Amino acid sequence: MDIARPKERIDSKAVTAWRTTGVVYVIISILSIIGFFVVSHFLGPYPIWISYILGGIALLSGVFLIGVIPSIRMRYWCYEIRDHEVDIQYGIIVIRRSLIPMARIQHVDTEQGPILRYFKLATLSISTAGTTHKIPALKMDRALSLRDQISTLARMSDEDV
Amino acid sequence: MFSPERAHPIMIFTGFFRQIRGFIFPILVAFGFQARSESGFFENRYTLMITIVFFLLSIGAGLLKWYFFLYDYKDGVLHIKSGVFIKQERFIKKERIQTVSYKANIFWRMMDLVTLQIETAGGYKEPEIDIEAVDRKKAEELREVLKKEFDQWSSQGTNGEFYREENEIDFQVNEASKNSETNSKQVACFEKGENHENGKAKTLKVGYKPLVLAGMTSSGIGVIFSFIAVIFGQGIALIPEDMMNRVFRVFQNIGGSVIISLIFMGFLLAWVISIIRFVISYGDFTIEKKEDEILIRRGLLEQKQVALKTHRIQGIRIVEGMFRQPFGYGSIHVEVAGGASKEEGFQTVIHPFIKNTEVYDFIKHIAPEREFINSVKKLPKRSLKKYLFRGLAPLFPLPIAFHYVPTNWPWLGMGIFPAAAILGYLRYKDGGYRIDGDHLVFRYRVMARTTVLLRRKQIQSFQIQTNFIQKMRNLTTPKASILTARGSAEFMVKDLTKEAGEELWRWYSKDV
Numbered sequence: 001m002d003i004a005r006p007k008e009r010i011d012s013k014a015v016t017a018w019r020t021t022g023v024v025y026v027i028i029s030i031l032s033i034i035g036f037f038v039v040s041h042f043l044g045p046y047p048i049w050i051s052y053i054l055g056g057i058a059l060l061s062g063v064f065l066i067g068v069i070p071s072i073r074m075r076y077w078c079y080e081i082r083d084h085e086v087d088i089q090y091g092i093i094v095i096r097r098s099l100i101p102m103a104r105i106q107h108v109d110t111e112q113g114p115i116l117r118y119f120k121l122a123t124l125s126i127s128t129a130g131t132t133h134k135i136p137a138l139k140m141d142r143a144l145s146l147r148d149q150i151s152t153l154a155r156m157s158d159e160d161v
Numbered sequence: 162m163f164s165p166e167r168a169h170p171i172m173i174f175t176g177f178f179r180q181i182r183g184f185i186f187p188i189l190v191a192f193g194f195q196a197r198s199e200s201g202f203f204e205n206r207y208t209l210m211i212t213i214v215f216f217l218l219s220i221g222a223g224l225l226k227w228y229f230f231l232y233d234y235k236d237g238v239l240h241i242k243s244g245v246f247i248k249q250e251r252f253i254k255k256e257r258i259q260t261v262s263y264k265a266n267i268f269w270r271m272m273d274l275v276t277l278q279i280e281t282a283g284g285y286k287e288p289e290i291d292i293e294a295v296d297r298k299k300a301e302e303l304r305e306v307l308k309k310e311f312d313q314w315s316s317q318g319t320n321g322e323f324y325r326e327e328n329e330i331d332f333q334v335n336e337a338s339k340n341s342e343t344n345s346k347q348v349a350c351f352e353k354g355e356n357h358e359n360g361k362a363k364t365l366k367v368g369y370k371p372l373v374l375a376g377m378t379s380s381g382i383g384v385i386f387s388f389i390a391v392i393f394g395q396g397i398a399l400i401p402e403d404m405m406n407r408v409f410r411v412f413q414n415i416g417g418s419v420i421i422s423l424i425f426m427g428f429l430l431a432w433v434i435s436i437i438r439f440v441i442s443y444g445d446f447t448i449e450k451k452e453d454e455i456l457i458r459r460g461l462l463e464q465k466q467v468a469l470k471t472h473r474i475q476g477i478r479i480v481e482g483m484f485r486q487p488f489g490y491g492s493i494h495v496e497v498a499g500g501a502s503k504e505e506g507f508q509t510v511i512h513p514f515i516k517n518t519e520v521y522d523f524i525k526h527i528a529p530e531r532e533f534i535n536s537v538k539k540l541p542k543r544s545l546k547k548y549l550f551r552g553l554a555p556l557f558p559l560p561i562a563f564h565y566v567p568t569n570w571p572w573l574g575m576g577i578f579p580a581a582a583i584l585g586y587l588r589y590k591d592g593g594y595r596i597d598g599d600h601l602v603f604r605y606r607v608m609a610r611t612t613v614l615l616r617r618k619q620i621q622s623f624q625i626q627t628n629f630i631q632k633m634r635n636l637t638t639p640k641a642s643i644l645t646a647r648g649s650a651e652f653m654v655k656d657l658t659k660e661a662g663e664e665l666w667r668w669y670s671k672d673v
Contacts, residue, residue, distance in 0.1 A: 003666055091626075093628060095627045095632070097625050098624045099666065099669055100621075100622045103621065109251045110249070112244075113247045114493075128642075130642055130649025147252060151254065
């Protein structure tokens with residue numbers, strides 16, 4: 001892109017938060033393997049390859065969700081909030097760059113699951129009439145200030161459309 | 162103006178009852194199983210325990226939901242905070258609120274409570290926000306505050322942008338019969354090609370000859386043909402076997418040419434049916450342009466009338482079907498914002514069959530602020546390869562399938578390859594874009610060649626998407642989202658040059 005990349009990055013703590021989410025997924029898949037053995041023990045033996053598949057999924061998702069994806073995702077995520085528009089870029093294999101004019105923004109939400117809350121992060125979601133765009137894992141106070149900033153800018157933009 | 166508030170505690174129980182309602186069936190089933198065994202429902206320790214735990218959990222969930230649900234209104238912003246584990250905060254500017262309404266069931270009415278429903282634009286979803294169990298007085302107060310702004314707002318000039326008009330009924334179906342009689346005189350004189358000079362209203366009527374031609378070239382034929390084929394197929398399965406054998410013998414005697422002519426007859430029949438269907442649903446097609454409104458009437462058996470405000474038009478599509486394009490004809494559709502979620506109102510055809518030389522004038526007449534631009538900047542040569550690949554890729558499993566499933570005419574199956582390649586080439590040849598002032602034109606083909614006319618103001622968001630192959634070849638896919646009756650629609654042209662993507666980006670951006 002000859003047009004400069006959006007300037008701002010998401011919080012570096014996001015990587016840790018995503019890794020934690022990955023750990024949760026892996027724990028769930030390990031539990032499902034244990035569950036398989038338990039069920040297999042009580043309700044007659046099931047073929048063992050099912051557990052291999054479950055194990056493989058657990059291992060792969062572990063490697064990707066904890067090791068690979070979070071840092072890459074973090075590196076490719078960027079955004080910028082300008083006077084008249086929000087500019088978001090993300091994606092590794094498919095790079096998506098979206099432009100949302102302030103005047104089109106309907107409302108701004110923040111969203112926070114238990115893991116993000118623990119790390120004091122929040123996801124900002126920006127809705128136009130029809131589309132929704134998310135900026136994940138921002139620092140909580142940053143998300144709040146962005147939300148206010150976007151709200152004010154969006155209100156100002158209403159007048160000069 | 163309003164400090165953060167919780168809803169009435171009764172909300173705890175509504176949540177609880179909703180949960181129960183969802184689980185009433187499984188509980189009954191469990192009860193049924195229990196009843197069949199000797200011990201009664203609650204005599205079984207586990208069942209009783211599970212039921213109690215379930216009730217406690219439901220009440221707990223209702224309580225938490227109520228406790229964490231907060232709303233307040235301050236400085237023109239409605240703020241809603243909710244969620245137990247996943248916290249959500251929503252901020253809605255007063256200006257963005259479309260409608261504020263409330264509903265109340267009988268129990269709530271006794272307690273003077275209501276559910277406040279707040280909707281913003283793009284109302285294809287359920288009401289965006291429900292505030293349950295609000296004191297009626299408070300709800301009215303809140304509504305007054307939000308409404309005041311709304312009234313001021315909608316009285317401002319509209320300028321082709323999306324504004325709401327909940328109060329106006331935009332889609333009136335089947336109510337046109339009364340009007341049509343009074344209008345028939347006026348319409349009749351247009352059939353002769355005269356212009357109505359007296360009034361401001363201008364009416365255009367599509368005669369039967371073009372309608373029949375449109376029916377002949379519509380793609381409905383494919384649908385009907387496959388329908389007939391299915392009926393035949395099912396029918397054959399129902400015929401007893403010995404009768405089948407007899408029929409086969411008859412066919413063997415009369416020979417292949419008769420079979421082929423029978424198939425041909427079937428095809429012809431399907432075609433005629435599709436033409437009749439088209440003429441019935443589009444018969445008497447009349448489009449009338451008033452100052453800021455377009456009235457469309459159509460249908461022979463069941464007359465349908467659609468009235469739409471011109472400023473609610475978000476985009477215009479000119480669709481030139483496979484069978485129509487060679488003769489220079491196409492149809493024109495409009496994408497309209499909001500309102501008409503129920504009826505088939507989304508399918509808004511403003512002209513079912515138009516000569517391509519007349520499109521410009523027609524659009525100028527119907528939507529004067531728009532302009533039909535017929536020439537587009539083409540795709541670069543290097544994207545041809547990608548278009549061919551996309552066309553052919555889904556067919557690659559086919560030779561393998563032929564290898565394993567022997568057919569009598571593999572060459573017949575193979576004929577699909579050149580067809581797919583040609584389609585890929587046509588898609589490449591037709592694709593393109595043009596920017597003209599605040600107008601944007603996208604042209605692409607799936608089956609029919611489609612030209613979309615968009616305006617900068619009405620594009621809700623813009624995206625350029627580049628996958629790694631495109632990145633290597635300096636290609637990109639721009640996408641524009643607009644608001645439609647169905648929610649949103651995304652239009653794109655695949656594999657434009659990177660420079661084109663940047664041009665479009667700069668055009669859409671105010672700050673770059």
